[in-house]
Amino acid sequence: MSAETTDTLPHLVTIVGRGVPSNYEITVDGEIELVDADPLEEATVVTDHAAEGAVDTGVMRFRFSGQMANVHVVDWNGVPASESPSTPEVHIDYGLPARNGN
Template sequence: MSAEADETLPHLVTIVGSGVPSNYEITVDGEIELVGADPLEEATVVTNHSAEGAVETGVMRFRFSGEMANIHVVDWNGIPASDSPRPPAVHVDYSGARTAPNCV
C-alpha cells in the first residue's frame, strides 16, 4: 500500500481469527479497502463502504476513512461475538489510537 493510500485511508481495522470459523461484516461511513490480500482468494466482498467475509485463522486487515459505522461478527453457529466462547479479536486503529469496538 502506498503512502498516498495511507493518507486517504488513514484508519485500520484488524480481525484476528481464533481458530473457530467466523463471519464478519464491517461498515464505515467513508471508504474501505482490503490490505495485503486478494479479495477473490480470501472470499471477501468489499464495496465502497463495507466489507464482509469469513476468518478462522490468520489476520484480515482493512484500511478505511471516516468513522466505523458497524462491526458484526458471528461464529460458525451464528452466535454473536459477545456470546461466543472464541470470537475473533477485532482491533480498530484510528491513526494511532487503538480501540476495540463493541461487536454486535
C-alpha cells in the same frame, strides 16, 4: 501500500481469527479497502463502505476513512461476539500509519 492510500485511508481495522470458522461484517461511513490480500482468495466482499467475509485462522486487515459505523462478528453457529468466545477479535486503530507489509 502507497503513501497516498495511507493518507486517504488513515485508519486500520484488524480481524484476528481464533481457529474457528467465523463471519464478519464491517461498515464505515467513509471508504474501506482490503490490505495485502486477494479478496477472491480470502472470500471477502468489499464495496465502497463495507466489507464482509469469513476468517478461521490468521488476520484480515482493512484500511478505511471516516468513522467505523458497524462491526458484526459471529461464530460458525451464528452466535454473536458477546455470547461466544470463538468469534474473531476486532482491533480498530484511528490514524495508525502504515508499516511495510501492512
